Amino acid sequence: MATQRILDFLATRRPSGPCLVVDLDVVRDNFRAFEKAMPESKVYYAVKANPAPEILRLLAGMGSSFDTASVAEIEMAMDAGAPAERISFGNTIKKERDIARAFELGIRLFAVDSVEEVEKVARAAPGSRVFCRVLTDGEGAEWPLSRKFGCVPAMAVDVLRVSKSLGLDAYGVSFHVGSQQTDLTAWDRALADAKKVFAKLAEEGIMLGMVNMGGGFPTRYLRDVPAAQAYGQAIFEALSKHFGNNIPETIIEPGRGMVGNAGVIKSEVVLISKKADNDNVRWVFLDIGKFGGLAETMDEAIRYPIVTDRDGDEVAPCVLAGPTCDSADVMYEKTPYPLPLSLTIGDEVLIEGTGAYTTTYSSVAFNGFEPLRSYVI
Ligand code: PLP
Secondary structure, three states: OOOOHHHHHHHHOOOOOOOEEEEEHHHHHHHHHHHHHOOOOOEEEOOOOOOOHHHHHHHHHHOOEEEEEOOHHHHHHOOOOOHHHEEOOOOOOOOOHHHHHHHOOOOOOOEEEEEHHHHHHHHHOOOOOOEEEEOOOOOOOEOOOOOHHOEEEHHHHHHHHHHHHOOEEEEEEOOOOOOOEOOHHHHHHHHHHHHHHHHHHHHOOOOOOOOOOOOOOOOOOOOOOHHHHHHHHHHHHHHHHOOOOOOOOEEEEEOHHHHHHEEEEEEEEEEEEEEOOOOOOEEEOOOOOOOOOOHHHHHHHOOOOOEEEOEEEEEEEEEEEEEOOOOOOOOEEEEEEEEEEEOOOOOOEEEEOOOOHHHHOOOOHHHHHHOOOEOOO
């Protein structure tokens, strides 16, 4: 939702061109909601969702930890005031020299999902803590993370066993149930797998201490989503079911759920046209598209709420597309988007729920369009 602060900012500053406006009050509320819903879990904000320095500074000041994907993200979190012990290098795919640099910066917590990666960490970050990511099916997620990350639980056992033998601290198991996950039982399935790894290694005397339950917490787009409290309850029940009275240390890594609803993109209608006189589907071209920050419209996965000054007028389906000369720059066509028939070239539209995974996807001057500007208020 566009908050009053965002609407006031747009009305007074009248920025030209597409831009994202993020309301820090909403981020603050989201952080508190996660802490309240999962009081036993440490929050590691997934920097990739939106690395704006103002957001990182706010969260660092509130005591958040940070999940990072690269040395650049580690440095951004540190610049924002996060000490190294509150940062994890959560990418399972790292260059050895980046691991070494992270180690130099003081990072001691690394994600792995293969023996090959463990060997790199053992060489470049000796003695560090590692957690092994297990695969999930991503069912129920609108933006599943597929098979790219993680390994099956039996292999995670090997990976952690090798970690130990190479002098690392075999610390725990991680998973990510897929982004924009609205199935509360997804964590139960993943925690069952995590428990298998704990149990198997315990038989060998390797006692793991942590489960990293990843991100996946949704933000509201067109449909209501369960509140953080519902996730907290479902996760607590799943942890109790699988770990009984021995619930290990837990981490969550919210990205979308932390900043998604804090941001709104202001955009403008550049053209409304048809492909034939008797077509009843209009093509609406905005000054932002897949390459300007709305990459998650790929395969029409994420459907953003779009607000216009003409809401309330009669609507009809539109194909919604971006402004670049790339034919892939079409956002909604398979399922056309209902927009007011009265919509006109030059109208401003607000694209809500765009605080996460937008600015960072915006490419540098593709087709000469500026990367998405961002204001954090
Ligand atoms: N943790 C890791 C390792 C991730 O790769 C991601 C997203 O890709 C996140 C957390 C954040 O996920 P989400 O935005 O669904 O909360």
